Amino acid sequence: MTKQFFQNNKAIGRIAILLIIISFSSCGKSADAQMAPPKPDVDFLQTSSADGAVEKKYPGTVEGTVNVDIKAQVSGYLEAIYVKEGDYVNKGQSLFKIKGDVYAEQVNNSRAAYKSALANLANAKLEVEKIKPLVEGKVFSDMQLKTAQANYEAATAQVAQAKAALGSSQLNADFSLIKAPVSGYISRIPNRVGNLVTPNDAVPLTTLSEINNVFVYFSLTEADYLAFSKDAKANQTVSLIMADDSEYDQKGKLEVASGNIDRSTGTIALKAIFPNPKKILRSGGSARIVLNKSLSSVVTVPMASVKDIQDKFFVFVLKDGNKVAMVPIEIAGSAGSDYFVKSGLKSGDKVALNSIDVLYDSMEVVPKTAAKAVSSK
Numbered sequence: 001m002t003k004q005f006f007q008n009n010k011a012i013g014r015i016a017i018l019l020i021i022i023s024f025s026s027c028g029k030s031a032d033a034q035m036a037p038p039k040p041d042v043d044f045l046q047t048s049s050a051d052g053a054v055e056k057k058y059p060g061t062v063e064g065t066v067n068v069d070i071k072a073q074v075s076g077y078l079e080a081i082y083v084k085e086g087d088y089v090n091k092g093q094s095l096f097k098i099k100g101d102v103y104a105e106q107v108n109n110s111r112a113a114y115k116s117a118l119a120n121l122a123n124a125k126l127e128v129e130k131i132k133p134l135v136e137g138k139v140f141s142d143m144q145l146k147t148a149q150a151n152y153e154a155a156t157a158q159v160a161q162a163k164a165a166l167g168s169s170q171l172n173a174d175f176s177l178i179k180a181p182v183s184g185y186i187s188r189i190p191n192r193v194g195n196l197v198t199p200n201d202a203v204p205l206t207t208l209s210e211i212n213n214v215f216v217y218f219s220l221t222e223a224d225y226l227a228f229s230k231d232a233k234a235n236q237t238v239s240l241i242m243a244d245d246s247e248y249d250q251k252g253k254l255e256v257a258s259g260n261i262d263r264s265t266g267t268i269a270l271k272a273i274f275p276n277p278k279k280i281l282r283s284g285g286s287a288r289i290v291l292n293k294s295l296s297s298v299v300t301v302p303m304a305s306v307k308d309i310q311d312k313f314f315v316f317v318l319k320d321g322n323k324v325a326m327v328p329i330e331i332a333g334s335a336g337s338d339y340f341v342k343s344g345l346k347s348g349d350k351v352a353l354n355s356i357d358v359l360y361d362s363m364e365v366v367p368k369t370a371a372k373a374v375s376s377k
Helices: 002-035 101-136 142-175 222-230
Strands: 041-046 049-070 076-081 094-098 177-179 184-186 206-221 239-241 253-256 267-275 286-302 307-309 312-318 324-335 338-343 350-352 366-369
Touching (some): 222 286
Parallel strands (some): 041 366
Antiparallel strands (some): 076 094, 184 206, 206 267, 312 350, 324 338
């Protein structure tokens, strides 16, 4: 009787333990169910193919169509400066005056030598005319006539030499007054009145820039150059971003500035020509050239939908079972707030627009169709 009682109690104990384990197991599952995070609501945009244009910016330097270094052509002390830095001058306008007393005296000396040579020439001519009839009358010999004629030819050469010397001295005197060879803006003037200037000075008196039109020089890599060269629709006109990040209100025309690719850099130099009616662009300034390359049948996605991880780009694409897949993409370029996708997506794929910072591969979501692209991640 006692043995049967203990056996019954053992059976009851085992049942009680089993019930307790089942109870705890049920509670754990219930807790896990209660702690599971909710599925995020995610907006998806269905992609489509369309034509587009890639926008690329390249740093450049601004130069006037004419940049002239103004240098002294004779040596002397700077006597006068007729312009100020930043002035606009016209062709032929006086800029600098070099003290020219010595050159004026050289002109006087050369003029006197020229007059003397002319007098000697006149005397030599009279001598020839006097001897000719005397030779015919057998009074003077032919040798005396030939000597007179030789003296006349020597006097003629002396006149030409004196005339050239006079012209040279007059040029030097004229060079003492330095005039603008072209119209344009005056750059910095490093010298002051009283400074000695020479033709061998390394630093010019000033630089004169004609900026009615300007050249903006920039460089393209060989690959970019080939890509843009093959695009017949691109680069008919180019845009310019000025140093203050504002867009210049005139369009430019693109030209090749060099026929060769620089071996050391792998780039080729180009220039864009811009009209400059308001003289806003100045020689020596900096700017960015904007080039556009047309693309056909390319998938476009908003920048806000793209995740950047160590210079690699990813998007989350909706798959079966309302799960997202993290897909790597290759970007061909951008325009405005959109990326053009070169590979990784096809037309019809649904791309997540929001919550991309919390999404992960194979995550289940509640998909919604986006009315329009969102602007932030």
